Amino acid sequence: MAKLFRAAIMGPPGSGKGTISKRIAQSFGLQYLSSGHYLRESIAANTEAGVLVKSYVERSMLVPDHVMTRLMLPRLKQLSGHSWLLDGFPRTLSQAQALNNLCQLDLVISLNIPYETLRERLSDRWVHPASGRVYNMGFNPPRVKGKDDVTGEPLIQHDDDKPEALMARLRHYKDVAKPVIDLYKSQGVLHSFSGTETDRIWPYINSLLNTKMHTQPSDACRTQTP
Ligand SMILES: Nc1nc2c(ncn2[C@@H]2O[C@H](COP(=O)(O)OP(=O)(O)O)[C@@H](O)[C@H]2O)c(=O)[nH]1
Ligand SMILES: Nc1ncnc2c1ncn2[C@@H]1O[C@H](COP(=O)(O)OP(=O)(O)O)[C@@H](O)[C@H]1O
Known part of the structure; x- marks a missing residue:
């Protein structure tokens, strides 16, 4: 069996x-699965799930745990023969516990970035809503200002990337993430990285993954919820 x-x-x-x-x-x-992108895609496609989560995502509120796990766990079951991120x-914590029942993570990467850096980056973040491609006017600008590199469609800014919304989101993130981080720490899979530049953090993550992926293969996830 392939290493997963x-x-x-x-x-x-x-x-x-x-x-x-x-x-x-x-x-x-x-395989990369972003919950935010998946939710936005579902909203744009007006799927049943999209209708259900729209009001939460539009207000930057967390989608209720039972809805989130009902959406994400089946997606992960479909990927049961693959490695994923x-x-x-x-x-x-409730989402982490539900995921634990499906399969144990091999690695959790936690990024610690100073507030001022986050504020600067997000005030300059532009996204292509249909694909989730992300740009930054300084760090990775689009080839043509305001347009997606692949489709040429217009880029937008999320309202909740604006500074007035950011502080509240950050405080909320810390409160909610703490028990999740503690859980993964206790399982010995948490690795934290601090810094202000992705390019300086990346080599450490790259090297960690090189080591972990070649020494710690995991079993296939369960395909049935217990
Ligand atoms: N200036 C700068 N911008 C960065 C760096 N790393 C990422 N970004 C930009 O910062 C914004 C937030 O990054 P993103 O990957 O979307 O963060 P996420 O919200 O955690 O998924 C995006 O516009 C990125 O292009 C960096 O090292 N320096
Ligand atoms: N795991 C999750 N649990 C609850 N809601 C979520 C989850 N992931 C994404 N969302 C919803 O999708 C929105 C966008 O998520 P995301 O793209 O990760 O952006 P952000 O990191 O800015 O919150 C969130 O504001 C929230 O409404």
């Missing part, structure tokens, strides 16, 4: 989860 590897990345909004996940997926061939899920 299951990881999650955690960090406040703007900490570089999406940017680093893209590098991990490219370098290590993991989760971004944005699990967000709460």
Whole structure:
């Protein structure tokens, strides 16, 4: 059986989860699943799930745990023969416990980035809503200002990336993430990285993954919920 590897990345909004996940997926061939992107995609496609979660996502409120697990766990079961990386899920202790019942993570990456850095980055973050591609006017600007590189469609800014919403989101992130981080610490799978530049953090994550992926294969996840 192929070696499988299951990881999650955690960090406040703007900490570089999406940017680093893209590098991990490219370098290590993991399937990447972003809860925020998945939810926005469902809303845009007006699926049953999309209708259900729309009011929460639009108000930057957490989607209730039972809804989130009902959406994410079946997706992960579909990926049961693959290595994957989760971004944005699990967000709460209850979500982490539900995920634990499906399978144990091999690695959780936690990003600690100073507030001022987050504020600067997010005030300059532009996204292509349909694909989830993310740009930053200084760090990774689009080839044509205001347009997505692949489709040429317009880029937008999320309202909740604006400074007035950011402080509240950050405080909320810390409260909710603490028990999740404690859980993964107690399981011995948590690795934290601090810094202000993704390019300086990346080599450490790269080297950690190189080591872990070649020494710690995991079993296949359960395909049936117990
Ligand atoms: N200036 C700067 N911007 C960065 C760096 N790393 C990521 N970004 C940008 O910061 C914003 C937030 O990054 P993102 O990966 O979307 O963070 P997430 O909210 O944790 O998924 C995006 O616009 C990125 O392009 C960095 O090292 N320096
Ligand atoms: N695991 C989750 N639990 C509850 N709600 C979630 C979860 N992941 C994403 N969401 C919802 O989707 C929105 C966007 O998520 P995301 O793209 O991760 O952005 P952010 O990191 O800015 O919160 C969140 O504000 C929330 O409404």
